[in-house]
Amino acid sequence: MGPAGSGKTTFINHAVGSPDAGRGSTSFTKEVRPVRCPHPHGVRSFILVDTPGCNPSMTDFHVLGEIALWLAGIYEKNKLNGMLYFHPISDHVIRERTSRNYNVFKELYGKDNCKNVIFVTTMWDDVWEEVGSEREQDLQSDFWRAMIGLGSPTHRFEGTTESAWKIVNSLFDSRTAERRPLQIQRELVDAYLPLHQTAAGGARGATINRLSFLSSVPKQ
Numbered sequence: 001m002g003p004a005g006s007g008k009t010t011f012i013n014h015a016v017g018s019p020d021a022g023r024g025s026t027s028f029t030k031e032v033r034p035v036r037c038p039h040p041h042g043v044r045s046f047i048l049v050d051t052p053g054c055n056p057s058m059t060d061f062h063v064l065g066e067i068a069l070w071l072a073g074i075y076e077k078n079k080l081n082g083m084l085y086f087h088p089i090s091d092h093v094i095r096e097r098t099s100r101n102y103n104v105f106k107e108l109y110g111k112d113n114c115k116n117v118i119f120v121t122t123m124w125d126d127v128w129e130e131v132g133s134e135r136e137q138d139l140q141s142d143f144w145r146a147m148i149g150l151g152s153p154t155h156r157f158e159g160t161t162e163s164a165w166k167i168v169n170s171l172f173d174s175r176t177a178e179r180r181p182l183q184i185q186r187e188l189v190d191a192y193l194p195l196h197q198t199a200a201g202g203a204r205g206a207t208i209n210r211l212s213f214l215s216s217v218p219k220q
Helices: 008-015 060-074 096-109 111-116 129-143 145-149 161-170 183-190 199-204 206-210
Strands: 033-038 045-050 083-088 117-122 154-156
Touching: 008 033, 008 045, 008 083, 008 117, 008 161, 060 096, 060 183, 060 199, 083 096, 096 111, 096 183, 096 199, 111 117, 117 129, 117 145, 117 161, 129 145, 129 154, 154 161, 183 199
Parallel strands: 083 117, 117 154
Antiparallel strands: 033 045
16 A cells, blocks of 8 residues: 555566566556466465555545455455555655555554554665665654554565565564454444444545445445
8 A cells, every 4th residue: 555656556566577567657556456476486376456546536535445345345255464555765755645645544454453564665766875764764763653663664665576575575474463354344344334434434534425335334
């Protein structure tokens, strides 16, 4: 997850060995897109899930609805091994859009799952090392401080297939916590809450009720 343009799709393209796919395109991901990725060492396959971010054709409300609907749909079948949250280190300030996206993400995932969240900084080629390192330290000591304190590590995506798989593999090291349902899955499916009454929905404000198609998740 992460804001539109933060490098989520680029990361997946490198992981599957197609780094030039979509190069130069200005289009944004508009739906949740699972991608099967064979491990480069032949260990097993993984499914990486690309998600939309707020963009000119999708509001924050629409984006949250798409992601929440997909997560509710897989709840009984699969648990996520972890989640990567992307942030472009080329951003010199924390924009309002970025702050909103992060606040929703925290409530969607839940503090009990922080050890299975990795913060991934991208676009290091666009900044001087000293500048990027200073911004990275600011993120770690301020913006991401709370979740890092609860066990979320940070990694740099260096724009290579090797770097992408190093990050994916880190989801399975000894620090990874037990796989648990996300907070929004428990709220939507177990508690039968409408989206606007979930913690993530509340973080986006009352106008989320425009997503009426998510107001009731069918009981299992």
